[in-house]
Amino acid sequence: MDKGHTILFEDKAGCLRLADRILKCYEGALGTGCFLELLQFSENRTYLVRDPARHKRAVLRLCRPGYHTKDELQAEIEWLSALSRDTSSRSLKLPVPVADGDGGYVQSVDAEDGLIYNGVVFRYQTGRLLDTYTPEEQLPWFEKLGEVTAVLHRQVQGWNGSGNIQRFHWTYETMLGKRAIWGDWREIPRLTRQMYDILSAADRMVCNNLKAYGMDKSKYGLIHADLRASNLLTDGDRLRIIDFDDCGYGWFWQDLAASLSFIETLDIVQLLIAEWLKGYGRILEPGEEDRRMIPTFIMMRRLQLLAWVTSRRGSGGAQFSEDDFAAGTVELAERYLGGWLSGI
Numbered sequence: 306m307d308k309g310h311t312i313l314f315e316d317k318a319g320c321l322r323l324a325d326r327i328l329k330c331y332e333g334a335l336g337t338g339c340f341l342e343l344l345q346f347s348e349n350r351t352y353l354v355r356d357p358a359r360h361k362r363a364v365l366r367l368c369r370p371g372y373h374t375k376d377e378l379q380a381e382i383e384w385l386s387a388l389s390r391d392t393s394s395r396s397l398k399l400p401v402p403v404a405d406g407d408g409g410y411v412q413s414v415d416a417e418d419g420l421i422y423n424g425v426v427f428r429y430q431t432g433r434l435l436d437t438y439t440p441e442e443q444l445p446w447f448e449k450l451g452e453v454t455a456v457l458h459r460q461v462q463g464w465n466g467s468g469n470i471q472r473f474h475w476t477y478e479t480m481l482g483k484r485a486i487w488g489d490w491r492e493i494p495r496l497t498r499q500m501y502d503i504l505s506a507a508d509r510m511v512c513n514n515l516k517a518y519g520m521d522k523s524k525y526g527l528i529h530a531d532l533r534a535s536n537l538l539t540d541g542d543r544l545r546i547i548d549f550d551d552c553g554y555g556w557f558w559q560d561l562a563a564s565l566s567f568i569e570t571l572d573i574v575q576l577l578i579a580e581w582l583k584g585y586g587r588i589l590e591p592g593e594e595d596r597r598m599i600p601t602f603i604m605m606r607r608l609q610l611l612a613w614v615t616s617r618r619g620s621g622g623a624q625f626s627e628d629d630f631a632a633g634t635v636e637l638a639e640r641y642l643g644g645w646l647s648g649i
Contacts, residue, residue: 314370317346320350328365335354335403338358342355363427366425373550385402396456397456400427400546400548432543444577451581455589461526462523467527473530475553481511488613493627500635507638511605524557527552528559530560532546533565558595558599561603567610569606570636578649607634607637608634
């Protein structure tokens, strides 16, 4: 069974009961009488918390069991706290965690399947999800996205505690290698021999390019790791970041690749990258070596998503045709092997 897959977590009613137990821990902060509505079932189950008496809202995340430890979830809160302290609210709009009556941010409950389920609550953020825009409509927002991504990277590079918190490392091995957290793309049964050979060649090129690029502190550190359109809200002229659940250690430029998740094969990608670079350059100057690695990080992310789409079938975040997604990934691999985006 894939890591994090349990019968109970796939059970809507069972998860709602667990989320209700977690919600009770927040009665002091949110009041009594609140109820839950499922917002999304993806890597986690996310619920809208409604308080009919005071017309207030919050968001409760019931975490997939086995994905993060309680210490890792507390580390996410620690980084959000440091970001709030070190950056201007004008430049970066962040999730705000809600504490229980004892000042704790992560709640744990025992479940009937013998596992421990963790949950966290955040203030509700207004706005429109960027993934409700067409890629063409997203284009003006990518300049802002590049800017806020650079603000994140600058904070990490200046924060002494950024290397000490307990989170995943998003490396070749944990994305595409033998310890891949989201599964191994090589095990997808639908791949023909020809498809497998093309993807393997792209995988080898990714691996070799990453080794040559290196992992020094100017290139590798704490990142959001999932700045795709479904984790971004537009509110007026502001862009809000939500869901730091996948934050961890990785190459900084993986954040750009994640922003292009599921749309990597579209013709507009080069324009989106150009806008992102324009915004990023206002805060941090990208080097030529960084620019050359953009296709590699996009290819690595796409291969990682290929495994995720298969391993998370049935969840709200993986409503794609697996055959079409695999074919698109092969198409992207052929472009990558042929020097795709080499002049960016």
